[in-house]
Amino acid sequence: MEINTLDSLKTLNEDVMLELLGDDRDEINSFRQQFLVQAKNSLQKIAGYYRQNQIKAIKDEAHYLKTSAKAIGAERCAYYLQQLEDTTQTHATENIRKQQCRAYIESLSNEIKSVFHACNNK
Amino acid sequence: MKLNVSNTPALMVSHSLHILDINEPALVLISQTYKDVINKSVENFFTCPQKISLKQLNAYVNQTILLEVDNKPFTALILPQQESTFSIILIDQQPQDKTPAEHKNQVIGRWMYNTIDRTFQLSKTCAALLALEQKTAISLDYIIENLAKSDTGQVVNAFKEAGINKQPFSLEVHTKHSLDVAPLQLICHGLQDESAPTLLKGIIKRNIYTQKLDCKLDEQHERRGRALEGGQIGTWSIIHYKNEMSVRWDSQTCKLLHLPATNNHGSICTWINHIHPQDAPSVKAAIEHAFIQNKDFEREYRCILQDGSCIYIYAKGVLSNDSRTNTSFLDGVIIDHTPIYEARMRLEESNLLLEAKVKSRTAELDQAVKHAEMASQSKSEFLSMMSHELRTPMNAIIGALDLLTDQDNSFEEQELLDTAAIAANNLVSILNDILDINKIEAGKLELDCFDFDVSKMLNNIIVIFGPIAEQKGVKLKVLESDNLPAELNGDENRIRQVMFNLVSNAIKFSGNDSSNMGLVSIALSCEKVNALVSKLIFVIKDDGIGIDKETLKKLFTPFTQADKSTTRQFGGTGLGLAICGRLIELMGGEIVVNSEVNIGSEFTVSIPIWNFKPRELQTLYSCITLFSNINDTPEIENLKNKLSFYCNEIIVIPINSLTSYDTSSENLNILIATSMADIHELDSCSFTPHDVLLLYKRDLFEQLTERFKKTFKLNLDTLTFFTLQKYCLQLKERSKLEFEPLQEDDFAINLDLTTEPNNDSPYQLPLLVVEDNEFNQKLMVKQLSRLGYNCELASDGLQGLKMWQNNDYALILTDCHMPGMDGFELTRQIRKFEEKSAEIPIIAVTGAAMKGDQEYCLSVGMSDFISKPVTLAKFKNTLEKWYGN
Structure with a gap:
């Protein structure tokens, strides 16, 4: 079910921005650029929190970035962020929870790279 | 009637002052013929200093008046005749050089003496001068009886001789009258005329000026005598002539010195002999000094009386010289100062008593001051101790709350933690207020001035109070003037503290009425005082409950609030405004309050500023x-x-x-x-x-x-x-x-957990934490770990010192007050061992918060100072500053 859900999502769904802002390319590009700047910072913060075992901070940062990801149509990115957020709140043992977080953070990192390429190819 | 007075010029005048008859000598005198003058007015030929009138003639009957002929003065005797006619006999010519003033001062009486029957005819004035009532046929013996005995001989002899040789003579005589001091001049002019060789004529005259003068002098003398006697003032005079000094003194001096009245003169030694032996040499030397230096003499000394008693004398003398005789005089007075001396002695005794009392009271006051100072010192020490003792547990509470807040808390838990954190911080704030007022009152508060951005400070206030005002429904309004400096030099923390307090109060007392939203305005401006000094002015105005006049008077007194109900409703210690007032005073500024109950309050603070940087254009x-x-x-x-x-x-x-x-x-x-x-x-x-x-x-x-x-x-x-x-x-x-290109590598991450977590930290060298309190140890380890630092623990200074000697640390965090070796001694020891090698940063972490404590830490060699409670942010800032440096 998870894979199916993920498969149906796009790295960068252009329709989302078009619906929000209309056909203003400059403005759309500007928003995407801002997202990438934000994503870069948030990703480093999340990695730091992971190393320091600050689970609540990971959740907050993931939640913060997720809103932006959804706004620009980075659907897969938003998905990983949602998963990361959920994982921080599971009742699993700390080890399992950390392993899950690690996996999602790595996936998130790769996915943001994909968004970066997608944005640059547009 | 025919006037026939032989050789003496004479004339007869009527009551209308016409000449009725005139003899030859008178015609010769006026150079006229008989027919030319008869029935003519006497004024045509004779002049008088006073106008000749019937009244005058009547007034001077049997007396003399002064008449002039061709400006030559003559004494004229007025004799009454029958039917209101008068005979005027020009007795003699007055000396021309006599001035009218002299005439004025002379009273002259005329006499004629018959040498045969030795009787006198006296004019009225003459009789008066001799104090006689009878005027005619007065015997010489009778006259002599009325003269002073000392004069009788010479008068008898003079008239005896004159009776024989008819020659003029002049004598000075005195009447017997006791008041008649001035002498009379008895002058005989010789014969009346040649035709009457038995008649001598003459005058008796008295200089009434001299008599008046004598009277006055006598009067003055008497008065002076009375005054000197009344004042018990004696006079003396020392005459210095050819190296000899003789002294005379008056009867009053004799009285003062209990001497017989006859003992009123003597040599200088006689005079000095009366003086107390202890004072005599100095008095003698002073008298000699006065003569040598030509200066006045003034001295106080004692005199020994005959009965052996002692009196206190004040003597003063004035020096004068007679160059003709080459004599010097020292004339002076002596006054019995014994009563004054005794009064002075009593006064000195009283003064001594008073001084003793004052000393005793001063000693009592000193003692009281010492007690008060000791009490104040004890209070300060207690507050300092309390500060430390309260701050240590508060450190633990705030630190623990800080850590708890970072954990994954539910909303309710977070709310409770926030409440606890706010309460703990408020408690620290109250503690700070108490310490502040204590420091101010002890005069220990010093301003810490540096350049700061006043607008940034204002913004900090707004950031803090914005949400509070918002929550209370109070609208905040800020107005900065355009000339507000970019930076000014002052104690930012203290200025902020004042503003913080005033804004806090303004919000607290505003918007408490549901119908009124409340408005608090903060106006900040800068006003130039002169070329060097400006004033930073901030006005904080609210439309709150206001302050009544009675409360306004004591508004800046510690622990004072409007009334108890204010404390109940709004809380607070009543220290805030007292601290504000003192701080503003310390900064040389002033605070003015205008307030009206139920209308609002306005606090205007002005603080002098010297060094400031004007805002410059920064074209962005x-x-x-x-x-x-x-x-x-x-x-x-x-x-x-x-x-x-x-x-x-x-x-x-x-x-x-x-x-x-x-x-x-x-x-x-x-x-x-x-x-x-x-x-x-x-x-x-x-x-x-x-x-x-x-x-x-x-x-x-x-x-x-x-x-x-x-x-x-x-x-x-x-x-x-x-x-x-x-x-x-x-x-x-x-x-x-927006135009900075991003790279793919920007999205790479490092989640490697296989190595020790702290190895991720850039801080490789551990810290040494020296702390005796177990709880604080745990808290600090947790906080440092959270910031990415490794640390090792020592429980006191001694252990810390050993660990520092055997291991390598990036820096040392140490408590100050510990049993055994404290943080200060630890620092001294480490600095001693280091000698010239690089110094390890030593940071004091202590509950003491007085400014002096910080200075003391630095003075013993510590590098920095963090006061408890230590938050993560405080640790982070300080450690980043010192780690690796």
Whole structure:
């Protein structure tokens, strides 16, 4: 079910921005650029929190970035962020929870790279 | 009647003053013939200093008057005749050189003496001068009986001789009358005329001026005598002639010195003999000194009386010289000063008693002051101790709350933690207030002045109080003047503390009435006093409950609030304004309060400032466009004035023109929303929200936040230079960043957990924590770990010293007060061992918060100072400053 859900999502769904802002390319590009700047910072913060075992901070940062990801149509990115957020709140043992977080953070990192390429190819 | 007075000029005049008859000598005298003068007015030939009149003649009957003929004065005797006629006999010619003044001072009486029967005929004046009533046929013996005995011999002899030789003579005689002191001059002119060889004529005269003078002198003398006697003042006189000194003194001096009246003169030794042997040499030397130096003499000394008693004498003498005789005189007085001396002695005794009493009281007061100082010292020590003792557990509480807040808490838990943190911080704040007032009252508070941005300080206040005012429904309004300096030199913390307190009070006492929203305004300005000094003025005004006049008087007294109900309703220790007042005073400023009950209060604070940096132009943009539907209001003008520091040009255009605007980095667009209509207009416009600055009115905040989440927003009411500059700079920076290319590597991450977690930390060398309190040890380890630092623990200074000697540490954090070796001694020991090698940073972590404590820490060699409670942020700042340095 998870894979199916993920498969149906796009790295960068252009329709989302078009619906929000209309056909203003400059403005759309500007928003995407801002997202990438934000994503870069948030990703480093999340990695730091992971190393320091600050689970609540990971959740907050993931939640913060997720809103932006959804706004620009980075659907897969938003998905990983949602998963990361959920994982921080599971009742699993700390080890399992950390392993899950690690996996999602790595996936998130790769996915943001994909968004970066997608944005640059547009 | 025929006038026949032989050779004496004579004439007879009628009551109408016409000449009835005149003899030959008189005609010769006036150089006229008989027929020329008969029946002519006497005034035609004779003049008188007083006009000749019948009245005058009557007045001078049997007396003499002065008549002049050809300006030659003659004494004229007026004799009454029958039928109101008068004979005028010109007795003799007056000496021409006599002045009228002399005549005036002379009383002259005429006499004629018959040498045969030795009788006198006296004029009225003559009889009066001799104090006789009889005027005619007075015997010489009778006259002599009325003269002073000493004169009788010479008078008898003179008349005896004159009776024989008829020659003139002149004598000085005195009458017997006791008051008649001045002598009479008895003059005989010789024979009356040749035809009467038995008649001698003459005058008796008296100089009444001399008599008056003598009388006056006698009177003065008597008065002086009485005064000297009354004042018990004696007089003396020392005559210095040819190296000999003789002394005379008066009867009063004799009385004073209990000497017989006859013992009133003698040599200087006689005089000195009366003086007390102990004083005599100095008095003698002073007298000699007066003569040698030609100076006056003044001395106080004792005299021994005959009965052996002692009196105190004040003597003063004035020196004079007689160059003709080469004699010097020292004339002076002596006064018995014994009563004065005794009074003085009694006064000195009283003074001594008083001084003794004063000394005793002063000693008591000193003792009381010492007690008070000791009490004050004890109070200070107690407060200092309390500070330390309370801060240590407070450190643990705040630190623990800090750590707990970082954990994954539910909303309710977080709320409770926040409440506890606020309460703990408030407690520390109250503790600080108590310490502050104590420090101020002990005169130990010193200002710590440095350059600071006053607008930034104001912004900090707004950041803190904005939400509080918001929550209470109080509107905050800020007004900075355009001339506010960019930086000024002062004690920022203390100025902030004052402003913090006043704003806190203003909000606390405003908006408590549900019908009134409440408004607190903060105005900040700078006013020039003279070329060197300016004043920073801040006015904090509210429309709260106000203060009554009685409370206003004691507003700045510690622990004073309006009344107990105020404390119950609004809380507080009553220390805030007292501290404000003292701090402003310490800064040389003043605070003025205007308040009216139920209307509001206004606190105006002015603080002198010397060194300040004026705000300079910092052109960030070539143009700033204000999209605003309002213009020319004070708010917009104020905004434009502020913005003019950051751009070359400001344009104001309506919001509906927002469809086309300049998005270049050289232009800044500012949207101003002051009403819902403005928001609706903004909705219909197309603009990129992240490259504009939105200025709004407070009541529109929620509406705007929902619409423009990413837009930089500032409240127009609380706009400061600091926030405006900060946002302008950020927008400028953002516009630059937008063009910074991102790389794929920017999204790479490192999640490697296989190594020790702390190895990720850039801080490789451990810290040494020296702390005796177990709880604080745990807390600090946790905090340091959270910040990425390794640390090792020592429980006291001695252990810390050993560990430092055997291991390598990046820095040392040490408590100050510990059993055994304390933090100060540890520092001294380490610095001693280090000698010339590099110094390890030693940071004091202590509950003491007095300024002196910090200085003491630095004086023993510590590098820095953190006061408890230590938050993560405090640790972070200090450790980043010292780690690796």
